[in-house]
Amino acid sequence: MKKFIVLGIVCVFLFGGGIAGLKSVDNINDGITKTHEKNIIEKLFEFSMPEIKESDGYVIVGIEGTKQIMHQGKPILPYKVDVTRFPIGTKINVEAEEGEVKEMKLDSKIKPYPMFTMATIHGKVIVKEGEIYGEDKAFPENWVECRKTVGLYNGERVVTLSLFIYPCRYLPRENTLLYTNSIRVKINYELPSEPVIKADEYDLLIICPDEWKDSLQALKEHKENHGLKTVIAGLSEIYGGNYFSVSGRDDAEKVKYFIKNAIEQWGIKYVMLVGGRHGGLLKEKWWVPVRYSHLYDGSGGEVKAEYAYLCDLYFSDIYKYEDGMPVFDDWDSNGNGIFAEWKTLQKDKLDLNPDVYVGRLACRNEKEVNIMVNKIIEYENSNAKNQEWFKRMVVVAGDTFPPEDDPYYEGELSTAKALEYMEGFEAVKLWTSLGTLNSPKDVMNAIENGCGFLDFEGHGNPMGWATHPPHDEETWIDGLKIGNMPMLSNKGMYPVCVVGGCHNSQFNVTLLNLLKIYEGKEWLEYIYWGETGPECWSWWLTRKIDGGAIATIGCTGYGYGAIGDGNGDGIPDCIQAYGGWIDIEFFRVYGQEGKDMLGEVHSTAISNYVTTFPVMKDNIDCKTVQEWVLLGDPSLKIGGY
Structure with missing residues (x-):
């Protein structure tokens, strides 16, 4: 020994x-x-x-x-x-x-x-x-x-x-x-001699631009009527030190330090970031700051190389463990100013376990703020969980990776596994193998009939989602594109959506990318990879007025899946690893653990991934949790009150 x-x-x-x-x-x-x-x-x-x-x-x-x-x-x-x-x-x-x-x-x-x-x-x-x-x-x-x-x-x-x-x-x-x-x-x-964090003044912190505070007052009152003590903090108040002393090397870190102080001084558990892209051609502008992870996954060649991607987990993972105490985790352990770095010779050590339940309303204007405020209030006041439509779960999938020597239909297997955990829900299966998924119209009809949950497992980009028929990699079947979303008319019957696929939740896309013709080849890549849409697929589905979803969870970067049975255990790898595992885990946490607060379900799935897999040993495991963003209200009561 x-x-x-x-x-x-x-x-x-x-x-x-x-x-x-x-x-x-x-x-x-x-x-x-x-x-x-x-x-x-x-x-x-x-x-x-x-x-x-x-x-x-x-x-x-x-x-x-x-x-x-x-x-x-x-x-x-x-x-x-x-x-x-x-x-x-x-x-x-x-x-x-x-x-x-x-x-x-x-x-x-x-x-x-x-x-x-x-x-x-x-x-x-x-x-x-x-x-x-x-x-x-x-x-x-x-x-x-x-x-x-x-x-x-x-x-x-x-x-x-x-x-x-x-x-x-x-x-x-x-x-x-x-x-x-x-x-x-x-x-x-x-054990500690006394509680490290004692505060219990607020439950929900809403962070937004100052000019949107008035539009969010109705949501604050609604949350407090349902027992969630809520505080709204404008960005100028955060940067100006109105509540706590200011720390941080840039705006994103100042917001993260503010959240840390809000945990320790107020006891908050939910953080709603209200603000998305705010223009910017040569340099992105944001209503509320974002952080990019700089984990490089080895992409390139057949696909566009991805050296960085949006990561709201940064605002959720506040602490790391050090000598028995929680200390601030700046996600820059090597101190070189590059956050969440993972390259050949450089690697930041990260905690990755959520300390608050974070979701983002990626609103680009005040109109979208008003849409989401009204939509959330309508949903939570509707007692949806006791209505027939809520007890349906629509799953949309096919043969995600269809090489002839692979017997598994990955998307269908993943959604089938998710359904196993949703006891009491009627399964509406839009699967290419059943012939029930042929075009976006099939998905639109299912959404308009009403469903409490919506699960896509396949391929995506910021402008659409699609999959394959069994063993046919040349044929693509569209599930839903952003062009279909204005026609959704499921008012009052809004599902929680989980989407498996690449970049569906890449909420930095903009029409301004069409103007970047001066970038040459990269300009063509913006177009080819769907980065020239007005908004990303997940956010458009969520902020759709009188229709769409109440919230959407998906990937801000490349999504990852496993095919076949590479470990030879007789279980399809697509449900054992990467995006397939974490998407299924969301439904297991809701259906089996009885958790019904959206942010808690989302964060618990991340926490379970982080504590089950050695995420700092494998960059794809790490990226799987980093990019899995919640575009919606983290304090949402699933099914309403």
């Missing part, structure tokens, strides 16, 4: 004798034995013998009761996730010890997980060995890795300890598998 250090300042792993003095024991069916003592939790993870099976000239390693690493170009190996939550301000120390380690010489290399697939191109299963296969060190580096994040969960501010337990490690140069039958973890914790 050898000592190792896991991520985190106080995650020190020790090896030696057993732990004495344990007071109680719980036997858990998933192979974990948990013991408790005051301020100590000890867990014993037990594993069966690894199962080795051949796949495409490689082997896949599996163990019953575990997940599998699904990171592009990296060996597919089993792992288990264990999540424990503590009150915010808890100091946590973790020790771990693996059992007897054995070696197994393999006949073939362990299969790398296939490369991710963007939801904007034809699906291709590409198996490519990553850099790890040429290295001398074991993968993963340690038997256990831990990640501590700060977030808001079930309405409480917590520290979340995620343990990633790896019973198998791979030596690629030697083609040897290291494995153990048990791993023991001991968690020592020290």
Whole structure:
């Protein structure tokens, strides 16, 4: 055995004798034995013998009761996730010890997980060995890795300890598998002597340009009539220090610091950003600031390279864990002024767990503000949850990635899985395989009949959404385009919409891009990739007067999906990873956990992704949560009061 250090300042792993003095024991069916003592939790993870099976000239390693690493170009190996939550301000120390380690010489290399697939191109299963296969060190580096994040969960501010337990490690140069039958973890914790955050003056913070404050007063009164204490802060008040002292190197950071102060001084849990693009040709202008993530996903070639994308999670992820305390997370850990950077040689360390429930009304003028205020009030006062139309869920999908050797219809499988969690809802399936999705008219008719939820899973750009018939990558079937939206007439029956696809929620698009002919090739790309529309697909659907959705959740950048069964577990990968997983998780949280506040459902899905997947190990996992924006009211009561 050898000592190792896991991520985190106080995650020190020790090896030696057993732990004495344990007071109680719980036997858990998933192979974990948990013991408790005051301020100590000890867990014993037990594993069966690894199962080795051949796949495409490689082997896949599996163990019953575990997940599998699904990171592009990296060996597919089993792992288990264990999540424990503590009150915010808890100091946590973790020790771990693996059992007897054995070696197994393999006949073939362990299969790398296939490369991710963007939801904007034809699906291709590409198996490519990553850099790890040429290295001398074991993968993963340690038997256990831990990640501590700060977030808001079930309405409480917590520290979340995620343990990633790896019973198998791979030596690629030697083609040897290291494995153990048990791993023991001991968690020592020290609770805070008093609550770190005590304030409880307001629930909802609305941030907007000063000139829109009057138009939002009716919404403030409506929210307070339903028990949500609300405060509206104009941007000049924020920048001028009217409420709190001003910190921040630019306007976006000043807003983020203001939210931090509002949490600590007022106790707010919901933040509504009211303001979208405000013109700007050579440089974007915004009614309310935005932040771009600078994670590069390797795109280019067949698709436009994407070096940055809009990321409202920046305004939600306020804190990170440091020496037991929540501290401000500026998303620039290397201090070079480039936020949320992830490139070959530069990578910011991010928390990513939401600390407030954030949504944006991406309004471009006061008329849109008035539309949304009236729409939200109408929806929440309608008692929609007790009306027949609300109990319908419309799903729109096809064969997202249709290579002939792939038996799965990814979009249809994803929406079918989402429907499984929506007990009591009538399923309206607009699927290409059923012949029920042939044109936008099919979608428009379904929306106009009324539905509480609307789920698209396929391909997109800022101006439209489409998919394929089964095994036919040459044929595109449109689901809905922005040109169809003015004709939607479902007044009073507004669904919550989740859309899977690229760039449907890219709310920086503008007609002004048509004037950028001086940019040459890039001007043609604006047109080809749908970036010359007046507004993006998701926002147009949401702000549609007397129709459309009440809110839309989708991607501001490239969406990502998995195809086939790359990990060989018999479950389609499209529901196990990336956009497919998080879209489904939204419906699971609503349908199974009973949460009905929109921002909480959205943020819980993000939090569950962040604590279930090692998001700072894989840039596509990281981007999946960063780009998944809520365009709507985070304090919306789904189904109304």
